[in-house]
Amino acid sequence: MNKLSRFIREVSCALLFSFALILLPATKAKAAERQISGQVLSAEDKAPLPGVTIIVKGNNSVGTATDTEGKFKLTVPDEATLILSYIGYTSQEIVVGNQSELTIELAPDQKQLSEVVVIGYGTQKKGDVTSSVASIKREDFIKGTVRDAAQLVQGKVAGLRITTPSGSPTSNTQINLRGINSINGTSDPLILIDGIPGGLNTVAPEDIESVDVLKDGSAAAIYGTRATGGVILITTRKNRGTSKSTIEYSNYVNVQTIASRPQLLTGDDYRQKIKEGIDYTDYGGNTDWLSEIMQKPVSHNHNLTFFGGNSTTNFTGSVNYRNWEGIFLRSGQSRFTGRADLNHSMFNHKLKTNLQLINRITSTNGAVSPADNDAAYGYIYRQAMIRNPTDRVKTETGAWQERDGYFYENPVSRIYESNYAAKFKEMRMSGSIDYAPINDLNFKLLVSNVQNSTLDGGSTTFNHTNTRLSNQNATAFRSTNADNQNLLEFTGNYAKSFGKHRFTLLGGYSWQDATYEEFSASNWDFPTDSYDWNNLGAGGALQKGQAAMASSKNKWQLAGFFGRLTYSFNEKYLFMASVRREGSSRFGVNNQWGTFPAASVGWRLSKEKFMEGLTGVSEIKLRAGFGVTGTIANSPYLSQISYNFDRNEGAFIGGKWVPGFVPARNFNPNLRWEKKEEVNAGIDFGFMKNRISGSVDFYSRKVKDLLYDFPVPVPPYLTNIMQINAGTMKNQGLEVLLNLVPVQTANLQWNSGFTYSTNRNKLVSLSNDQFEAANDFFDAGYTGEPIQVSTHRVKVGEPIGRFFVWKSVGVDEKGAWLIENKDGEVIPIANATPEDRQYYGNGIPKHILGWNNSVRFKSFDLAVNMRGAFGYDILNFQSMFYNNPRNKAYNMLKTAYDPIDGKVLNTDLVYVSNYIENGNYWKIDNVTLGYTLPVNLVKGMKNARIFVSGLNLITLTKYSGVDPEGVVMTGFAPGSDQRDKYPTTRTFTAGLSVTF
Amino acid sequence: MKNKNIKHTVLATLLLAGATFYSCTDLKEEVYSEVLASNYQPTEKDLPAIVAPVYSSLRSLMLGWQGYFDLQEEAADAIITPVRPNGWDDGGTYRRMHQHTWTSLQWQPENAWQSSFRSITTANRVLSQISDGDIPLTTGKEQIEAELRAVRAFAYYLLLDNHGNVPIVTDFKDVNLPKQSTRKEVYDFVVKELLEVMPNLSENASTTYGQMNRWGAKALLAKIYLNAEVYTGTPQWENAIAQADEVIKSGKYMLDANYSDVFTWTNFNSKEIIFAIPYDEIYGTGNQIHMKTLDPLSRTVYPMNAGPWGGNCAVPQFIDTYDAEDSRLADTWIMGPQKNATTGAVVITYNKSVPSMEKTSSTDGFRIGKYKIKPNATGSLDNDFPFLRYADVLMIKAEALLRTGKAAEAATIVSDVRKRAFKTNAAKATVTAADLAKGSRYNYGYQAVDGSVTERQGGDDIKFGRMLDELGWEFAAEAHRRQDLIRFGVYEKKKWFNHRPQAAQRALFPIPQAELDKNTNLKQNPGY
Known part of the structure; x- marks a missing residue:
């Protein structure tokens, strides 16, 4: 059904694995060419295979495809190696040698x-x-x-x-x-x-x-x-083959722009508004503050990987360097990652050892902490948004033009008068011994140690607003922390087949401990701002008790025993059962240990006799499983009865200030694991030799004993909240994966993959036997000042993610919001009470879609990745804060003066449902176009590819904020598109990779 | 041989694994950064640190964000927090305070409730630890216990005044959800406790600054008796006079020569303060009165090492009640042009007028200047908050005398208190019995945006209105006003600024919804 083709599917894949097998020099002196012919058969039934792609390795331009009888003819150079590929069958490489007539059998791949x-x-x-x-x-x-x-x-x-x-280069x-x-x-x-x-x-x-x-x-x-x-x-990546000697180098360079730039009033707009009688201050200039804080970032990334060795001793090494800049001035980060992976086997492969080292260093030299990039640059971004566009960056004397105002600072000065250096270092060492005393049985001991540390320093100069506003005379701090994690795992694995029965048995033990330590000190009031953070003692504030110094340490341990049994009969009926018993130091003595069992079954329908006639069906498998997992408390000491000396709880006693000796928390020695029980049922399918394949999964999960900061009355309790195991949460969902190969011809191959998922979430309860919550909800999210209200409410029996807000229904003749009160009546917002708030929309998408395409045409490859989310809402903070013309002290969006219901808004900033917008979007996210160079371009080069790529290219949405995906989606306030943020970016990349 | 080797290896591996199993199931949590109760035996020298948390929660309670100060002042007729140009509406919370339209979700009353009970619970805990012998006390056990009970009574007084019907809990070990008591029961409890502990409290006024001593307890009791009619329906004027007299006769306290001395950043030296909540810019932060009241432009005036936020200010109608020669006007309010400390240039001018709660400019309204701002002040002032001072005791006595027909005696005391406020015109200090019988000068009524008073009610009809005015001038911006308005019958009847009277039940704040949710024994106060 397919025409002969000269190009194979997934060249990169073939190249990658084939190099492990063949150690031929890629090019030699121009050799004589000759013609060969042959036939390709299916190894299963010896039937001829038409449409099999055949190319000469190392030269994509030489190739053909088999005809309807599975036959082919090809002119090849001497010592050629053929690569044969055919959908549904395993790719194969054939060394031609001196043969001129070949018969090749391809084994069914059953790819998946x-x-x-x-x-x-x-x-x-x-x-x-x-x-x-x-x-x-x-x-x-x-x-x-x-x-x-x-x-x-x-x-x-x-x-x-x-x-x-x-969009921050430091965030994940x-x-x-x-x-x-x-x-x-x-x-x-x-x-x-x-x-x-x-x-x-x-x-x-x-x-x-x-x-x-x-x-x-x-x-x-x-x-x-x-x-x-x-x-x-x-x-x-590992050197898995028997032997392989390869060096790969790849790099890319990219530039970024803000995903969508907010349109603010300009200096000229201000002057126009002043003419119209609006009370703005005109300083005479025209400054585009967003441009003043942004740069045109150029980032680059280099990667070198090499493989070497033989079948008993081999290694993989890689070095990666990445230097990313952000769209805001002085934001960026460089990362260095080096990895060495050594394998050695002895006693006829009965004993295998592995040693792996990963070392990485992340360095940031810029204006603010990399951990704090979103918040710190977010504040600078806010200042650029609200700053008077008629104002100037610097005065005529070259000093920063500052003004007194409520949270009103020159954004450019905040970038240049603040310095920060952060270094994160991690060394991971792991080693394993795998010993197989007899066939079918092996023991493995894995030990690892991961140590990481950070060393940060930050300072502000005499010209920073800290000094201008708070007379701090330069500030500096230094902080460091160290984390040391040990892991030991011992597993035994037994696998046995007899007749149609096959089973495996796994047993193991795991130990993990982690110790975390930190120290920090800050100071200010320095005689000079030239020290940065390198002479903390020179400052005066710490000595006066004004600056802070802190240290802490904690440690946790986790021990587990686990086992798993799998069994299959005739590759048709599949069964798996596992259990883990695990204990954590973070829980009280009575509840340290928990048991987490699981079981699942599968039925490969396609292996049944009655399916044999259905040639179009490659695979049908039904699956069902059940399993229990846990969630650990996220802070240490929660079950301890302990106290702290706390200066904040101190008082003036007996004529002097003393710290307070206070209980650390409400004591709960009964704390235990959160437990999630999940049922999953699914089907895997493949049709037409897996040109259509995929799976559908349905799941239902229930999380019990949720750790929750339960509100408790004081007295009898010590503080207002107590962490207890209360509450149950439910998630149900459907997931669909569909992979298609719509086109496979000689020159053109198109693979297409769809993903779809939907999730329904519900908080089932917030109580347990001991604590009955009268308050069956909790609030989450926060607008920030000057609105200062929570944004979401999570209520028992209802889904998570709903906004809780005054529902705006219009604007009255004075320009004030009209809202719907709790009785459904329309009232002016001035009369609204907190009781009038209602549920409105949900920040969690109901439907999430992905569509990934890769197309290969001759030496060109094109990938187009798209995705979207539907059925949800976003709280647009940008609109809530900057689409209101009331406060003339701050700049705002051009659209702030657009009338609503025919009236320009004349009311204070307020959280109303008007700012909750439909978040639906479809994003053409990543488009990458690559070209694989002819292989004999450079001597010794096995493969070379260049590419250009665009990221976050086009977003189709009605949402009016910067980026409907640039929002927080986890936690209990999903769909909050914050005012202070590091906006997402659009990235354009060009790169190359070469293999020798 | 080969087989044997394998066996040995397996054995060795298993032994190794066994060894790790044994050593690696130890899940005892090692605690480094906290003090484990089981490992810690406090000694007598730890006593101040153990007692400190009883007082520390009073700092955030009094002057913390939307704390007791705002609760007492913003519900009354002297101070408002209107919306400023920077958009401080905060969901209308300040407007609701002013208009008495709060609900059980209002944060300020909830804050007061929670902070008060935090002190109470801490006092109960420490009392329980002392009686169990966990805290070894060789001497002075009675005095410590008396002090803890007195602070607990103080916290209960705040609850009595604000929420009325609250649960009384004295047993730390009782983990049952507390039962609600009536306002009368709370009143009886507070009075009984104060009377019981009084003999054991320290008489030393100088070593107990910032703590509850005998005189603090008596002054507090006098204040409670003064308001007894509000709390219980039965006045206790004579008892108020008796307690006030004991403080007066002790000779431990006197009026400071200058009114402003009571409120400076060194006011721990004041001879007038009986019970203060001490603040310190380092050790006891939380006095943010200047931050909330001043416009950001005022920063360079003192100068301050912090940029203030710009919010609350005086109600113009209240300012109009002052005698122009009363020095307390200038000692209490920041008015007119404000000059840069170094250049002398005017940076902002505060005007008396305030157009409305909804919209103001940054120059509208006189700002709270009672708590003097020291040069280079941070966001947290050193000034202690005088909760009970000698002038209180005198005025309590004067009012009680006035209400029991001894107007002449009352007038003498009031005149004494006024003296330091009229140094430029001593004659004006004198108040007569007839003066005290007059109504209030406050021009009650609804203020229009142009500043005119509409829907005018005036203050002539307020019984002993002049006494209320005197309290207003003496104690402005000291978190007194709500209680005084209630006692003089103004709170539920009069209009001021953008406030119109609400239901009489607004004299008590609602039981916070969060507390009703947590404790099903609690019933909401009437009218909510």
Whole structure:
């Protein structure tokens, strides 16, 4: 049905793996060419395969495809290697040698079925998997400028939502799997890098081989108490072949612009308004304050990876350097990541050892703390938004033009008169011994130590507003912290097949401990501002007791025992059961240990006899699973009866100031795990030799014993809140993944993938046996001053994410809001009471869609990644604060004077539903166009590709703020598009990669 | 041989694993940055630190953000927080305070409730620890216990005045949800406690500054008796006089020579202060009166090391009641042009007029200047907040005398208090019995945007209105006004600025909704 083709599907994939097998010099002196011919058959039934793509390795321009009888003819150079690929079959490389007539058999790929999926403490063939696990391989990653590991798989895993809420070069993506699952704990997934806990930045994106996501409880339960938010297993690139000697270099350069620039009143607009009788101050100038604080950032990234060794001793090394600038002046960050992975095996591969070192250094030299970029630049951004556009940046003497005003500071001076240097260093060492005393049995001992530390310094000069407003005469601080984590895991694995039975048995023990220490000191009132933070003692404030100094230390331990049994009969009926028993030092003695079981079953319908006739069906598998996971308390000491000496609780006693000796909290020795129970049912399918494939999953999760800061009366309790296990939360959802290969012809291949997910969330209760909440809701979110009210309310029996607000229905003749009161009557806002607030909209999208396309045409490759979210609302802070012309002391959006109901707004800033907008969007996010260079361009070069890429290119939305995706989506105030923020950006990238 | 090797290796591995199992299931939490109760035995030298939290919550209670000060002043007729150009509406919370349209969700009453009960719970906890012997006291146990009970009574007095019907809890170990008591029961409890502990309280006025001593307890009791009719329906004028007299006769306190001395940043030296909430810019932060009242432009005037926020100011009708020669006007309010401390240039001019609650300019309204701002003041003043001072005791006695037909005696005391305010015109200091029988000078009525008073009610009909005026002038911006307005029957009847009378039940604040939700034994106050 297919025409012969000269190009193979996924060249990059083939190149990557084939180099491991073949060690031929890529080019030699121009050799003689000759003609060969042959036939390609299916290894299964020996039937001829038409449309198989055949190319000569190292030269994409030489190739053909088999005809209807599976035959081909091709002119090849001497010592050529052919690469054969065909959808539904495993790609194969054939060394031609001196043959001229070949018969080649291709084995059915069952692409997904033989694909290996990383699961907890091991791997499993995709066909055997009975849980909801997503696996994304390197060749399917998002390409171009990628922020961190999560962005590699953005939009590719149904149910895993990944967004970029901030344009800051120092911030990460925001990830969430299957809804909000904790109140006080975290909903973040557990991230393991080669089995060792880490983060999205632990290794460079270029250094990642695959990302596997354990989505449902039955898959994640083997990780017990850390797995409620799901588990993301990152596997680094390794020298897996028998031998391979390769060097790869890649780089890219990018430029960024603000995603959408707010249109503010200009100096000329001010003067026009003054003519109209509006009370603005005209300082005579025309300053575009946003331009004054922004730069044109150029960022670059370099990556070098090399593989070497032989089948018993080999290594992988990589060095990654990345230097990113942000759109705001003096914001940026550089990262260096180095990794060495050494493998050695002995005794005929019975003993395998591995040593891995990852060292990374993140350096920031700029105006503000990298951890605080969003807040600090957010405030500067606010100052640029509100500053009088007729004012000037500097006076004629060259000093900053400052004005006295309420939170009104020259934004440019805040950038230039503040300095910050931060260094984060991490050294990860891990080693493992894998010993197989007999066939089918192996033991593995994995130990790792991860040490990281930060050293930060910050200062402000004499010209900073700290000195102008607070007479601080230069400020400086220094802070440092150190974290030391140890992990020991011992596992035993037994796998046995007899007849049609196959089973594996895993048992293991895990120990983790972590010690965290920190110290900080600040000072001000310096004789000079030239010290920065390098001579803290020279300041005067610490000695006077005004500046702060602090230190703390804590430690936690986590121990677990786990086991897993898998069984399959005739590869048709699949079963898995696991259990983990885990204990944490963070809970009271009575409740330290918890048990987290899981079980799942699968039925490969397509293997049944009655399906045999259905040739179009490649795979149908039904799955169902159940699993329990936990969530740990997120701070130490919660179950302890302890006190603190606290200066804030001090008083003037006996003629002098003494600190107060106060209980640290309401004591609750009964604290225990949050427990999530999840049922997952799904189907995996593949049709037409897997040209259509995918899966559908339905899940229902219930989180019980939620850790919650329960409001308690004082007395009898010591403080107003007490952390207890109360409350239940429910998440239900549907996830669909559909992969298509719509076109596969000689020159053109188009792969298309859809993801869809929907989640329904409900807070079921906020009580337990001991504590009955009369108050069946809690408020979340905050507008900030000068509005100062909460934005969301979470109520028992209702979904999370709803706004709680005065519902505006119009504007009266005086320009004041009219709102709907609790009895449904329309009243002026002046008469509104807090009781009139009502639920309005929801900040969590109902539908999340992704559509990823990759097209290969000859040597060109094109990727287009799109995604969208639907059925939700965003609270537009920008509009709430800057779309109101009342306060003439601050600048505002041009649209502030647009009439609403025919009247220009003449009322104070207020939180009303008018600012809650429909957030629906469809984003053409990443478009990457690549070209693979002819291979004999440079001697010794095996592969070379150049590309250009655009990120966050086009957003189709009615939302009027900067970026409908640039909002917080986790926590209990989702859909808040904050006033102070580091706006998201649009990125244009160009890069190249070469392999030798 | 080969097999044996394998066995050895397996054995070794298992042994190794076994060893780690054994050592690595120890989940005892090691505590570094907190003091574990089980490891800590306090000694007598820790006593001040143990007692301190009983007082520390009073700092945020009194002058904290939307604290007791705002609760007493913004509900009354002298101070308002109108919307400023920077948009400080805060969801209408200040407007609701002024117009008495608050609900059980209003934060200011909730704040007062929670801070008061924090002191009460801490007092109960420490009392329980003392009686259990957890805190070893060899001497002075009675005095410490008396002091803790007196502070607890003080906190209950605040609740009695603001919320009325609150639960009385004295047993720290009782973990049942507390039962609500009536206002009368709370009154009886506070009076009983103060009378009981009085003999054991320290008589030393100088070593107990900032703490509850015998005279503080007596002055407090006098104040409670003065308001007894409001609390219980039964006046206690004679008892108020008796308690006031004891303080007067003790000779421990006197009026400071200058009115402003009572409120300076060194007012811990004042001879007049009986019970203060001490503040310190380093050790006891939280006096933010200057930050809330001053416009940002005022920063360079003192100069200050902090940029103020610009908010509350005087009600023009209240300013109009002052005698032009009363020095307390200038000692209490910041008025007119404000000059840069170094250049002398005028940076802002505060005018008396305030157009409305909804819209003002930054120059509208006189600002609170009673608590003198020291040069280079930070966001937190050193000035202590005088809750009970000698002038209080004198005026309590004067009012009680006036109300029991001894107007002449009352007039003498009032005149004595006025003396230091009329140094330029001593004759004006004298007040006669006839004066005190007059109504108030306050031109009650609704203020229009142009400053004119519409819907005029005046103050002539207020019984002993002149006494109310005297209290106003002496105690302006000291968180007295709401209580005084209630006692003189003004609070529920008169209009001032943008306020019109609401239901009489507004004299008590609602039980906070958050507390009703937490404790099902609580019933809302009538009228809410």
